[in-house]
Amino acid sequence: MTLGKLIEEADASREVLAVYEDIKATRQTDYINNFWKILANDPNTLRRTWSDLKEVMAPGAIDALTKELIYLAVSISNGCEYCTVSHTAAARRAGMTKEMREELIAVVGMANNTNRLANAYRVESDARFVEAATME
Amino acid sequence: MTLGKLIEEADASREVLAVYEDIKATRQTDYINNFWKILANDPNTLRRTWSDLKEVMAPGAIDALTKELIYLAVSISNGCEYCTVSHTAAARRAGMTKEMREELIAVVGMANNTNRLANAYRVESDARFVEAATME
Amino acid sequence: MTLGKLIEEADASREVLAVYEDIKATRQTDYINNFWKILANDPNTLRRTWSDLKEVMAPGAIDALTKELIYLAVSISNGCEYCTVSHTAAARRAGMTKEMREELIAVVGMANNTNRLANAYRVESDARFVEAATME
Amino acid sequence: MTLGKLIEEADASREVLAVYEDIKATRQTDYINNFWKILANDPNTLRRTWSDLKEVMAPGAIDALTKELIYLAVSISNGCEYCTVSHTAAARRAGMTKEMREELIAVVGMANNTNRLANAYRVESDARFVEAATME
């Protein structure tokens, strides 16, 4: 349905256009997707969200494809339709194969299962895991 | 707190012990963690969960470390304490560095943020993303 | 899709009609929305839910508009389509402007983000915050 | 537990200190809470999160107290302990009374209830609500 107006480039303010241009340059595409066009109703949130996403998703200690897999896993787990579709597409573009997608889905399902098994018994954390998780 | 009795190896049935032995052999460790010890109250769920996890988490099209990152991302997103602690430890053991952990956390936060921005506007999926996500 | 029959006024029992009348009088409208029409399949849940909602959403220490903003924020965060649409409409009717909606959405996104950052590190609460939160 | 080291001011880099100073100036306090001290392990996420939060939570079309109420409502709904405690404290500081807190909690409970009633029947959105929610 989309509860708002998609702001097309022809109707965009200079502030919004600057973000659109950066999205196109960064992603090497001519296509601005609906998510950005709806956020453009609020230029501050558009700018902030794009700027954050660009920084967070840039390859670093974790490569770009793996970041997309993580993003997709969270979106599936949360049941967000738009994000599941768009990040499946994005992950595919970044190199996710059919086999990788299937394995990712299986891991997401499994994690959601065992999260509840642990919840059910309110299992206390193993001291050695707490220690290992407290990396410095 | 742990709402049940942790089944130690000394008290385990043959069926439970067989799973414990396989966990130790597969993970090359002598340590059985609390999650398995509590599941051992229900040998069927212990067997099934371990067998599934072993299959799902084995390296395939996605390597073992990346699978751990995905598992951890989902567990953080769901707010499961035990799983966050134990899979931070597991991911670390599989090679996650401090920098990787920090980047993973940033991606999980960001995905949870944009999932809600998309929810708020009930953004319709872009046709080209639906097509790309429908991999065959 | 709506998995059930919408109970129209013409087909409603006296018990259901009494709730419909109270909804119309309280909201100063002639329109009964789909949520109530589907709940009318279970007159007990219809009566209880309307009676609770009327009490909870009435202006008190928090005004009616702010209560609608809170309701909408939770519904967006939970990804409930019906509630997001209907409470965006309700909040608008109660006075939410376009700018308020945009700011609300940004806050919801941000809260979902930092909730996961806190989950990731299982951050211990600051003693002074626990004390301040324990209002008497 | 806190799965990491809290970075105290004495041990902070210049980059981290600059954020700490801005937090203290903006909030008119001398206290840096645990959330920022743990995020300081990742100066990029610290800077980005603080900068976003400062922008998003500043009074605008929605006043500062109402923003805190929305933030708290989402944090309670998501079950985040740290955020529930810290934002109860923050909301109180911003002027939330005991009565306001009680009413907020009732609204959050109610929204979570009706979100599931709507989910259960997959209720279709009323056309007039879709229209009203599509504000331009």
Place this chain on the structure above:
Amino acid sequence: MTLGKLIEEADASREVLAVYEDIKATRQTDYINNFWKILANDPNTLRRTWSDLKEVMAPGAIDALTKELIYLAVSISNGCEYCTVSHTAAARRAGMTKEMREELIAVVGMANNTNRLANAYRVESDARFVEAATME
């Protein structure tokens, strides 16, 4: 921690005491648990919540034990510690055996798993299931 004061019977208003008495009579116990004692800070929410719960949980088309199993399943799935503990206790009192608890936990884990498998592919509902779910 409990972010508030537990209202003991000795300190309760007449309005609160009336609810406490009804809880004790209905449940045939002398014990008022912490949930009610904290809700008593807000007598309206105490009264409304108890009245709703009493009505909803009373045996009807679904017996009391099965209702407790459903309540517990939702609480585990949502990761609510207090509710998981208290409704495990309540279900046990209503007749849940160790074997039933184990099977319930397995079902909750499985549902959370397959919910995400369905989310991942955004599977369209089978027409015959929509029809069967639209009971009249």
Place this chain on the structure above:
Amino acid sequence: MTLGKLIEEADASREVLAVYEDIKATRQTDYINNFWKILANDPNTLRRTWSDLKEVMAPGAIDALTKELIYLAVSISNGCEYCTVSHTAAARRAGMTKEMREELIAVVGMANNTNRLANAYRVESDARFVEAATME
């Protein structure tokens, strides 16, 4: 939409067909629903999920209908459309009446409500409930 190809029996591998045959025999139906047809893209996940589901949902200490009610309650609570529709249909087939469905929905709504009331106050568990929940 369904983000993938539904694998029909005519196009299924022997491995997939074997699962389909077992589904049909176990459920005494000729119909393979979309969930299995999409999972068939990943024969390992198809086999594992079906095998788990068959084991977990078989009548044991909890009867088949009650297991369906629990499954449906979790699916509604999580907002999974496919699972809500398909398990409403499955529960109906297993004997769920209109009245049972209505009561189940009311319990799910109520649990989601009180889960958040407990979250809001971070209520500490009653010692006697912890003890009762620690069944051995």
